[in-house]
Amino acid sequence: MNFTSLDLQLLNTCAALLLLVSFAMLSQRRIVSLVNLLALQGTLLCAATLLLAWRTGQHHLYLSAALTLALKVVGLPWLLHRLIRRLEVYWDTEPLINMPGAMLVGLVTVVFAFGLAQPIAELASTATRNAIGIAVAVILLAFITMITRRKAMSQVVGFLSMENGLFFGAMSATYGMPMVVELGVALDVLVAVLVLGIFFFQIREQFDSLDLHHLESLREDQ
């Protein structure tokens, strides 16, 4: 694989911006902006995939870039926006910890993720192996985004962001997963969001809210 330094720089910039978007999602209070950030993350992922496909000449990466564009930039955000409109949940998402606290936890997580990815990166032989650390960080930050939210909607966005991180990790470690796996995961995610969309309506019907702490009580009379 012949990488010029400019390609690597562009890829690294994409990776750094992915990390930044993950932090933005962590600190974002509004669900509508959260979905927009998810679309932005998908766009960055798509750009990184295209760049990698062009440089390595692996044609299946073009296909997965197209898949990313269709699903993560257009499809799922549109679906989520429609759900937000239908459920009328424009409200603030009330993170459990305040924003500077979440930032600090996020930064510690990134350090942890970089340490975690170091041995994996040494095993990988790709030119983009340094970005594995960023992928792990994106996954863990998405975890924190899910943990610190109470509303079902933002947890789903966190889940999708985590999937983005996994995808980016596979891309930077081995230049993408086999096509079958990728298609399978994409379909899974799509179905998951559709099913969770139905769950949202059920949860709201039952509790008049999308706040998941209602699900923690065992008895119905509370």
Next chain:
Amino acid sequence: MSGLAWFTQLLEVLAAISLAPLFLGWVNQCRAWLQNRRAPSLLLPYRGIRKLFHKDAVLAEGASPLFRAAPYVVFGAMVAAAAIIPSMGTGLPFTTAADAIALVGLFATARVFMSLAAMDIGTAFGTLGARREMMVGFLAEPALLIVIFVASLLSATTALPLIAERLATQAPALYPSLAFTAVAFTMVLLAENARIPVDNPATHLELTMIHEAMLLEYSARHLALMEWAAALKLFNYACIGFALFVPWGASTGEPDPAALLLSMPVLVGKLAVAGVWLALLETVSAKLRVFRAPEFLATAFMFAVLGLLVHLLLGA
């Protein structure tokens, strides 16, 4: 050290002292234009300083010598800071005396003296302003230090002129880490210089003011020095920004009269653009509540640390 290096040094300090009020005036003028107001004269800060120097100083009852000494210390710290910031040439004799970390220390010294002087009189507003200033300062300082560390790691030195020189002479490349730290630096600059999202320099509204609250008890030459030092601080911060993020145009390497001559219009051009940029930022953003300022600065810190981590991981 050649004579020309000392001349560059002297020129930079004198330029900083004399141009700082002009830069402040330019920012204010741009801001007025953007807000559809009639702009005040570009020379208004100079006139204000001259007017204040002609007045008789009034000291509050019970003011200690610290209160009288503080304006000189603050102004002196800012002049000393200007001496180690490479605004025109990087071959400065003072480079060996103090590096970028000492520079942050100089700003901290000025802040401590200003806050002590504000609390010295014992009025409620002075204390309030000092406490708020310390709150902003202790959050902004780590962010500024990490911004400097990233540039130091990229250029393998902590001396600001050498950082600027190495960043200016190496092959151009995309540095996501520098881009992140540039955002962090801009936010720190706004917070440290009492600009709009954190403080509004144009009002004396008691509930929101930070910087002005500390100067309420000062008059005449003391106030003039304090305001001049504030202008100098803004100028210094702008020049640190140039040294770290747009180092091109300053004369690098061996002192050279032609390069030095060329660097003067370049500096003025950079300042003009920076003034417009600052005014634009201040116009489009709203003043934050005081209790939201930590969030603003936490974001700046996050950007700076992210730049550092990205640099450590990706080497870019």
